[in-house]
Amino acid sequence: MRTLSRSFFARPTLQVAESLIGRTLYRLTGEGLVSGRIVETEAYCGTDDPSSHAFKGPTPRSAIMFGPPGHLYVYLSYGMHHCANIVAHSSGRAGAVLLRAVEPAEGKDLMAQRRGVDSPMLLARGPGRLCRAFAVSLADNGADLTAGAISIGARRVLRAPIARSARVGLRAGMDQPWRFYEPGPWTSRP
């Protein structure tokens, strides 16, 4: 299987967010392999974006978004849910792409076990659920997607034209259509 290389992520954040739709996310642990086709992402454009954790410049948490593209940025939301982002920006900038939903492919049983639900629709729809199904936690913060147990396949499958909308759950930045998704039953909302 061919996986995405560093140069794929070393492009403008918006471009990478759209390009990730249709690619497959892979996650290997001692429990087994799970995978899913990415169907929903959001771009967080670093210091240009009031909604990005990187907006006010680097902090211990956000420093990773200023670092080399192709690494994972994981943070804890509301004390109980993890959110997985992929660092993506052109040289000298900052930014990351939030993974919001995937269409489960391999390892559905393992995902169901981790999630505690049976419905395939609820396995990885929403950033918190996706992280739970893929066993992504703060321990994976900084992981290199081009070298480790989490990676993204280069092959792209699109079942419908990519749509855009405002991002979900924000105060600021509601006027920018920086959410990308493939309309269908696997995305978190229309």
Add this chain to the structure above:
DNA sequence: GACACGATGGGCT
């Protein structure tokens, strides 16, 4: 140190 605040989701109505 203290404190306010979520890029959410599960449960209940």
Add this chain to the structure above:
DNA sequence: GCCCATCGTGTCT
């Protein structure tokens, strides 16, 4: 549709 748990992080003192 409404309510709210829960804790790492950033900001202020």
